[in-house]
Every structure is written in C-alpha cells, then in structure tokens.
Amino acid sequence: MRKLTNIEGLEVERRYLQVIDQALSHVEKLATSIELLTPRQRDMTIAFVGALQSVNALLSAGSAKCNLATPPEDIEVTQDKSGALILRCYHSPAHKWAWNGQPLP
Numbered sequence: 165m166r167k168l169t170n171i172e173g174l175e176v177e178r179r180y181l182q183v184i185d186q187a188l189s190h191v192e193k194l195a196t197s198i199e200l201l202t203p204r205q206r207d208m209t210i211a212f213v214g215a216l217q218s219v220n221a222l223l224s225a226g227s228a229k230c231n232l233a234t235p236p237e238d239i240e241v242t243q244d245k246s247g248a249l250i251l252r253c254y255h256s257p258a259h260k261w262a263w264n265g266q267p268l269p
C-alpha cells in the first residue's frame with residue numbers, strides 16, 4: 165500500500181495519517197495470511213474483518229475524503245469481486261483505487 169496522502173484524489177487529516185497507514189498495512193498483512201489458510205481456519209477471517217472495520221473507522225475519524233468530484237465523499241477499504249483489497253469512495257459512480265494507489269476503471 166502506498167501512503168494514503170500519495171494517492172491522487174484522496175485527502176485525510178494529517179494527524180490521523182500515521183495510524184491509518186499502519187492500519188492499512190495491518191489489513192494487507194492479514195489479507196495475505198488468509199490466502200494461505202484453509203477454509204476451516206476461521207479465526208483469521210474474523211481478525212481480518214475486524215481489521216477492515218477498524219481501518220474504516222479510522223478513515224472516518226480522519227475525515228478521509230475523495231475530492232475527485234464535488235462535494236467530497238467518504239472513502240472506505242473493501243474487497244473487489246476477486247477478493248483484492250481496494251479503496252472506494254461513495255461518489256456515484258464510485259472512484260476506486262487499487263492497493264498500489266493506481267486508479268481503477
């Protein structure tokens with residue numbers, strides 16, 4: 165994951181930046197771990213879902229916004245249909261970014 169501030173179109177309160185970047189890194193590590201697990205190992209899945217909720221709460225606390233359209237809208241971390249982690253905003257249609265920070269179509 166790139167640093168959140170290096171992603172074009174996203175802004176966040178600076179004082180939340182470090183903890184959000186750490187939470188994004190944590191989510192990424194858990195997602196990678198889950199890929200190695202069998203379906204029966206559910207505890208890690210629960211930890212992953214909890215980490216997703218935590219990072220999204222932090223994005224909200226830090227007023228993370230997409231400013232690619234007006235008015236700016238909230239953003240969240242979610243998974244695409246393949247399970248890959250992405251960032252998505254609440255504009256309609258939504259702007260989306262891959263985990264490396266590149267815009268998605």
Ligand SMILES: [Zn+2]
Nearest residue numbers: 230253255259
């Ligand atoms: Zn947007």
